Amino acid sequence: xxxxxxxxxxxxxxxxxxxxxxxALDFSAFIELGPAGKHxxxxxxxxxxxxxxxxxxxxxxxFGCAFPMFxxxxxxxxxxxxxxxxxxMAGYNVxxxxxxxxxxxxxxxxxxxxxxxxxxRFDRFTWELKKRGIYLIIDGVSNSTMYTALTQRFGGKQRxxxxxxxxxxxxxxxxxxxxxxxxxxxxxxxxxGLAMKDDPQVLYIAARNEPGVNFQLAVKGKxxxxxxxxxxxxxxxxxxxxxxxxxxxxxxAWKNEAQSYATFQDIAWPERHTQNADTADVHRFITExxxxxxxxxxxxxxHVGVKYPIVDYNNGxxxxxxxxxxxxxxxxxxxxYDHAKGWGLSAKIKGNSLVETGAxxxxxxxxxxxxxxxxxxxxxxxxxxxxxxxxxGLVMGSYASLQNWQMMMQHAxxxxxxxxxxxxxxxxxxxxxxxxxxxxxALLFGRGDVQKARGVIGVHVDDAVSTSLGWxxxxxxxxxxxxxxxxxxxxxxxxxxxxxxxxxxxxxTPSQGTMVVAGLGAGAETFHEVTGESPVxxxxxxxxxxxxxxxxxxxxxxxxxxxxxxxxxLTIKPKSKYFAVDTPMCQGATLPQAGxxxxxxxxxxxxQGVPVAILxxxxxxxxINQSQxxxxxxxxxSSATDAQFFNQGKQVKHYGRLPALIQPAxxxxxxxxxxxxxxxxxxxxANGSRARELKNVRLLETGQWQLDIAVDALKNEATPYFxxxxxxxxxxxxxx
Numbered sequence: 001x002x003x004x005x006x007x008x009x010x011x012x013x014x015x016x017x018x019x020x021x022x023x024a025l026d027f028s029a030f031i032e033l034g035p036a037g038k039h040x041x042x043x044x045x046x047x048x049x050x051x052x053x054x055x056x057x058x059x060x061x062x063f064g065c066a067f068p069m070f071x072x073x074x075x076x077x078x079x080x081x082x083x084x085x086x087x088x089m090a091g092y093n094v095x096x097x098x099x100x101x102x103x104x105x106x107x108x109x110x111x112x113x114x115x116x117x118x119x120x121r122f123d124r125f126t127w128e129l130k131k132r133g134i135y136l137i138i139d140g141v142s143n144s145t146m147y148t149a150l151t152q153r154f155g156g157k158q159r160x161x162x163x164x165x166x167x168x169x170x171x172x173x174x175x176x177x178x179x180x181x182x183x184x185x186x187x188x189x190x191x192x193g194l195a196m197k198d199d200p201q202v203l204y205i206a207a208r209n210e211p212g213v214n215f216q217l218a219v220k221g222k223x224x225x226x227x228x229x230x231x232x233x234x235x236x237x238x239x240x241x242x243x244x245x246x247x248x249x250x251x252x253a254w255k256n257e258a259q260s261y262a263t264f265q266d267i268a269w270p271e272r273h274t275q276n277a278d279t280a281d282v283h284r285f286i287t288e289x290x291x292x293x294x295x296x297x298x299x300x301x302x303h304v305g306v307k308y309p310i311v312d313y314n315n316g317x318x319x320x321x322x323x324x325x326x327x328x329x330x331x332x333x334x335x336x337y338d339h340a341k342g343w344g345l346s347a348k349i350k351g352n353s354l355v356e357t358g359a360x361x362x363x364x365x366x367x368x369x370x371x372x373x374x375x376x377x378x379x380x381x382x383x384x385x386x387x388x389x390x391x392x393g394l395v396m397g398s399y400a401s402l403q404n405w406q407m408m409m410q411h412a413x414x415x416x417x418x419x420x421x422x423x424x425x426x427x428x429x430x431x432x433x434x435x436x437x438x439x440x441x442a443l444l445f446g447r448g449d450v451q452k453a454r455g456v457i458g459v460h461v462d463d464a465v466s467t468s469l470g471w472x473x474x475x476x477x478x479x480x481x482x483x484x485x486x487x488x489x490x491x492x493x494x495x496x497x498x499x500x501x502x503x504x505x506x507x508x509t510p511s512q513g514t515m516v517v518a519g520l521g522a523g524a525e526t527f528h529e530v531t532g533e534s535p536v537x538x539x540x541x542x543x544x545x546x547x548x549x550x551x552x553x554x555x556x557x558x559x560x561x562x563x564x565x566x567x568x569x570l571t572i573k574p575k576s577k578y579f580a581v582d583t584p585m586c587q588g589a590t591l592p593q594a595g596x597x598x599x600x601x602x603x604x605x606x607x608q609g610v611p612v613a614i615l616x617x618x619x620x621x622x623x624i625n626q627s628q629x630x631x632x633x634x635x636x637x638s639s640a641t642d643a644q645f646f647n648q649g650k651q652v653k654h655y656g657r658l659p660a661l662i663q664p665a666x667x668x669x670x671x672x673x674x675x676x677x678x679x680x681x682x683x684x685x686a687n688g689s690r691a692r693e694l695k696n697v698r699l700l701e702t703g704q705w706q707l708d709i710a711v712d713a714l715k716n717e718a719t720p721y722f723x724x725x726x727x728x729x730x731x732x733x734x735x736x
Contacts, residue, residue: 001642001643001644001654001656002639002640002641002643002644002656002661003641003661004641004659004661006712006715007074007664008663008664009639009661009662009663010434010506010661010662010663010664010685010711010712010714010715011641011659011660011661011716011718012638012659012660012661012662012718012719013659013685013686013716013717013718014419014658014659014660014686015419015686016685016686016687017416017417017418017419017686017687018082018086018417018687019086019089019090019687019688020687020688020689021089023684023685023687023688023689024619024629024631024681024684024688024721024723025089025439025631025684025688025721026089026688027089027091027439027442027443027446027447028088028089028091028095028392030063030091030442030446030447031058031063031088031091031092031093031133031134031446031696032093032133033132033133034130034131034132034133034134035130035131035133035201035202036132036133036134036135036136036201036329037130037131037135037199037200037201038200039052039053039055039200040052040053040054040055040200041053041200041307041308042060042135042200042202042203042204042308042309043056043307043308043309044329044330044373044374044498044500045057046500047059047373047500048371048372048498048499048500048502048720049374049406049500050062050203050204050215050309050330050374050376050406050407052200054603059406060406061143061406061445061446061448062093062094062135062203062376062406062408062409063092063093063094063407063408063409063442063445063446063459064092064093064094064095064096064137064378064407064408064409065087065090065092065094065095065096065409065414065415066095066096066098066378066379066409066410066411066412066413066414067095067096067097067098067105067245067412067413067415068098068099068102068412068413069097069098069099069100069102069122070099070103070106070153070154071413072097072103072122072125073284074121074125074417075121076576076665077124077371078419079100080121080125080128081124081128082417083125083128083415083417084128084129084131084132085128085132085692086118086415086417087129087132087134087159087415088132088133088134089413089443090391090414090439091442091446091447092134092414092415092442092446093133093134093135093446094134094135094136094137094203094407094409095134095135095136095137096136096137096138096139096378096409097122097125097126097130097136097138098121098139098142098209098411098412099142099143100139100141100184101141101143101145101146101180101195102142102143102145102150102153102154102155102610103118103122104119104122104147104184105145105147105148105149105150106150106153107117107149107150107151108149108150109149110149110653111147111148111149112147112179112183113149114183114187115468118187119187119253120654123189123190123191124191126189126192126201127189127191127192127422129201130201134183135201135202135302136201136202136203137202137203137204137205137206137376137378137407138184138196138202138204138205138206138547139205139206139208139209140177140180140181140205140206140207140208140297140301141163141164141177141180141181141186141207141208141209141286141398142208142209142541143155143159143209144158144159144160144161144162144163144164145158145159145161145163146163146173146176146180147179147180147183147184148176159395160223162220162223162224162227162577163177164174164208164210164211164216165213165216165217165220165224165227165228165231165232166227167208167211167293168213168231168232168235168289168290168293169234170230170231170237177208177297178300179509181207181300181301181304182300182304183198185205185301185304185305185306186304186305188460189325191704195305195382197304197305197306197307197725198305200308203308203309203330204308204310204311204330204376205301205306205308205309205310205311206303206307206311206312206314206378207297207298207310207311207312208295208297208312209314209661210314210315210334211290211312211313211315211686212290212313212316212321212324213286213289213290213316214272214286214316214318214320215315215316215474216646217272219638228269232289233269235282235285235289235664236267236269236282236285237264237265237267237637239288239289240267240281240285241264241286241331242262243281247261247262247264250264250267253276253277253281254275254276254277254278254281259433267441269282270282271347272471272472273470273472274470275467275468275469275470278495279470279471280466280467280471283320283466283472284463284472286320286324287320287323287324290313290324290707291324291326291327292398293312294312294313294324294327295327296330297310297312298310298312299360300305305331308450309330310328311328311329311330311331311332312328313325313328313332314333314334314378314379315333315334316334317333317364317365317367317368317474318471318472318473318474319334319461319465319466319469319470319471319472319473319474320471320472321368321467322368322370322460322461322466322490322492323461323462323463323466323471323687325370325603326370326492326493327374327627329373329498330373330374330375330376331368331369331370331373331374331375331376332376332378333365333368333375333376333378333380334377334378334379334380334411335364335365335377335380336361336379336380336381336382336383337354337357337360337361337381337382337386337392338350338351338352338354338382338386338586339381339383339384340383340425340730343589344682345652345653345654345655346651346652346653347383347425347652348647348650348651349386349650349651350386350650351386351387351388351648351649351650352386352387352388352391353388353391353577353592354382354388354391354395355388355391355395355572355574355577355578355579355590355592356574356575357574358481358484358563358572358574359395359396359484359572359579360477360480361380361382361396362395362396362399362400362403362483363399363480363481363483363484363488364474364480365377365380365405366399366405366483366487366488366489367459367474367475367479367480367483367488367489367490367491368490369403369489369490370489370490370491370492370499371456371458371489371490371491371492371499371502371504372492372498372499372500372501372502373498373499373500374406375403375405375406375407375489376405376407377400377404377405377407377408377409378407378409379409379410379411379412380396380408380409380410380411381410381411381412381426382396382434382712383425383426384423384424384425384427384433384434384435385423385430385645385649385652386645387427387611387637387638387649388577388592388611388637389433389434389437389637390433390436390437390590390611390612390613390635390636390637391437391577391579391590392437392651393410393434393436393437393438393439393440393441393613393634393635394433394441394444394579394581394588394589394590394613394615395438395572395579395590396408396410396436396441396442396445397437397440397442397443397444397445397446397450397620398435398444398445398450398569398570398579398581399483399484399570400441400444400445401427401444401445401448401449401450401451401452401454402450402451402452402453402487402565402567402569402570403452403483403487403488404452404453405445406488408441408445408446410434410438410441411426411428411429412426412427412428412492413427413428414429414434414435414438415427415429416430419658419660420658421640421655421657421658422639422640422641422643422656422657422658422659422660423638423640423655423657423660423712424655428520430660431638431660432638432660432662432720433635433636433638433662434635436613436633436634436635436721437613437635439633440588440613440615440635440703442715443586443615443617443631444581444586444615447585449493449584449585449586449617450567450570450581450583450586451567451569451583452567453485453486453487453565453566453567454486454549454566454567455486455487455505455506455544455549455550455566456483456486456487456489456502456503456504456505456506457482457486457487457488457489457504457505457506457507457508457540458489458490458491458502458504458506458507458508458511459475459488459489459490459491459507459508459509459510460491460507460508460509461490461491461492462492462512463493463495464620465509465511467508468510468511469510475510476510478508478535478537479508479537481537481558482536482537482540482562482570484563484564484565484570485531485540485544485547485550485554485556485563485564485565485566486505486544486550486565486566486727491504491507503567503600504545505544505549506540506543506544506657508536508540519649524692535558537558538558540645541556541558544566544702548568549567551566554566554568555571555575556626561573561574561575568582569581569583574670576592577590577592578590578591578592578594578596578598580600581615582600582601584618584624585617585618585623585624586615586616586617586624587600587601587602587603587605587615587616587624588600588605588613588615588633589613589614589618590607590611590612590613590615591605591606591607591611591612591613591614591667592607592611592612593607593611594608594609594610594666595605595607595608598614601624601625602623602624602625602671602673603616603624603669603670603671603672604669604670604704605667605668605669605670606667606668607665607666607667608666608667608668609635609664609665609666609667609710610636610637610663610664610665610666611637612634612635612636612665612667613633613634613635614632614633614634614635614667615632615633615667616630616631616669616671616724617631617632617633618630619631624671625672625673625674626673626674626675627645627726628725628726628727629723629724629725629726629728630723630724630725631643631721631722631723631724632669632681632721632722632723632724633720633721633722634665634709634711634720634722636662636663636664636665636720637662637663638660638661638663639656639660639661640655640656640657640658640659640660640661641656641657641658641659641660641661642654642656642657643656643661646658659705662711662718662720663713664710664711664718665707665709665711666709666710666711666712667709668706668707668708668709669706669707669709670700670704670705670706670707671704671705671706671707671724672703672704673705673726675726677726677727678726678727679697679699679705679707679724679725679726680693680697680724680725680726680727681693681694681697681707681721681722681723681724681725682694682723682725683714683717683719683721683722684719684721684722684723685717685719686719686721690723691714691717691719692714692717694707694709694722696708696709707724709722
């Protein structure tokens with residue numbers, strides 16, 4: 001069992017986590033003052049970016065707070081207003097009220113009738129958010145119970161109705177969905193006087209959360225098979241009859257890759273992970289079925305009066321998923337690194353480093369972008385209890401900004417009013433490590449301190465590519481790694497819905513494995529095949545350097561395992577688990593071993609203890625070398641008192657209790673600054689107030705300030721957060 005022993009683990013005081021206005025942890029200045037919606041309704045502009053009707057040429061960026069509503073236990077107007085204020089002070093400008101249908105139907109008086117107390121509280125919550133300039137994204141339905149009155153919070157046995165799968169073929173479920181979302185969207189918030197369908201506070205609506213035929217079949221397993229046989233497979237047989245007319249045509253097309261069939265009714269559901277003709281056909285069928293389902297749902301929502309963008313299908317990164325999304329105005333996507341297998345006790349993880357993968361989560365999510373439309377990442381995570389999750393906020397925030405995502409939202413619950421339990425999976429606000437990382441991401445992505453990449457790389461994807469490589473496959477790693485250097489995304493066939501014209505600097509067409517046909521420049525007509533002797537990544541780098549998109553002194557060297565962004569601001573060395581961000585306003589690194597250092601433009605960071613992620617950020621809109629006020633975040637692994645793990649820490653036995661525990665970091669910083677001044681440093685409480693001033697600061701002969709921090713010396717004031725203020729010598733003398 002883990003305990004605060006003063007050496008390996010320190011207790012972290014979370015008794016007061018309400019951020020103090022004006023403190024170093026108050027990020028409210030990062031977002032525009034309200035009300036949300038003052039610039040008009042959200043639109044996809046002519047450049048394929050999310051914008052507002054009154055500012056159509058100004059693309060928007062959203063840093064989001066995922067709030068599962070089954071955790072919404074705030075009952076008074078004062079509590080709800082306080083929660084909205086804390087969300088604002090965390091730097092969030094959009095909230096996703098996840099599981100909203102569950103919350104509204106929990107102990108509701110009847111089907112399609114909201115729990116009166118819950119809808120009242122939700123109305124107050126969204127109104128308090130709106131006043132503060134915070135937007136919403138809405139799931140039409142999140143749970144298979146849809147808008148059925150529930151006696152158990154999660155629906156109990158009613159969750160086994162498989163509504164998301166049945167919605168593809170069952171008229172009763174389709175009508176149930178229509179009626180439920182209509183009631184939700186026509187509900188008028190008494191504070192704003194607006195129905196949700198008319199409220200510009202809503203950025204867009206996802207018709208359903210995590211649908212998809214393949215996804216539902218995979219997740220539900222054997223429970224899905226009766227519904228597959230009863231509803232999906234008959235539609236597939238009809239589709240085959242229409243496509244091939246006769247069995248002879250079908251058998252010839254499938255070329256004995258599957259058995260020859262005597263009747264259409266004898267046809268078995270094809271295996272979904274081969275490259276055979278029958279597999280390609282089942283994915284073509286699934287794609288058409290999912291597209292048709294999106295179209296009738298979108299038509300219905302427009303009929304109800306929805307004016308903002310409509311999406312579906314926020315899961316899946318395969319070619320088949322890409323083809324389904326062709327008819328949607330944007331890509332809304334979810335993805336995790338080391339998502340636990342199982343829930344609760346005995347949940348298992350792999351426990352590996354994200355940096356060691358080359359930030360694969362960030363590049364994989366970026367690779368599903370479809371050029372000419374926005375990319376919105378509304379669920380991502382590297383959940384507790386992965387010991388490397390201290391990397392996640394620094395890495396994901398940096399690459400999300402490099403790739404110019406328009407929304408980034410870690411799942412879930414990053415804001416709390418009180419902490420009632422130790423760290424848990426998908427409870428960011430309870431987890432000192434993930435909370436620190438989320439604050440890093442707020443600076444890097446939310447405030448936009450990392451530049452977007454200069455280069456634009458397109459990967460052509462269509463039916464032929466999907467068939468050649470396999471419909472359930474994703475882009476090869478050789479291509480996806482290009483997202484560490486330049487912006488990456490798919491180019492869909494001409495005629496794809498609502499895609500603005502985009503001319504990539506380099507266009508790749510996957511052929512076999514990592515072989516591609518490469519277009520030499522945007523719109524160029526000269527193509528050649530990149531073979532195994534000329535790897536895709538190196539070919540692309542050479543070409544981008546020829547066009548001066550990547551500078552000649554860029555440090556990228558795939559043989560040495562070094563990847564640097566074309567802006568020069570991000571560098572990752574997967575083999576050594578080293579990542580660094582180096583911008584005028586934010587400088588930091590992951591340093592997994594004692595003795596490792598990062599030499600950045602204004603600061604040198606050295607780890608002298610346990611694995612850490614460190615970020616130094618200016619707080620006064622000036623570059624670090626001129627800033628008078630800075631925030632230093634030092635993140636390590638965290639856990640809970642009495643937590644127990646087995647299988648080398650990869651399986652949880654007991655989650656433990658409060659207080660939370662943090663590993664004590666030992667780091668040295670050397671800061672180069674423009675003016676002669678006095679540097680003062682304070683350890684901060686969880687609420688951002690100053691706990692104590694640190695005295696181990698000295699001016700070196702080189703003119704640098706050296707700061708040594710040993711968190712274990714702080715004892716009961718151990719913290720990941722430090723405020724640095726630089727005052728003139730005269731000011732310091734007056735103060736003395």
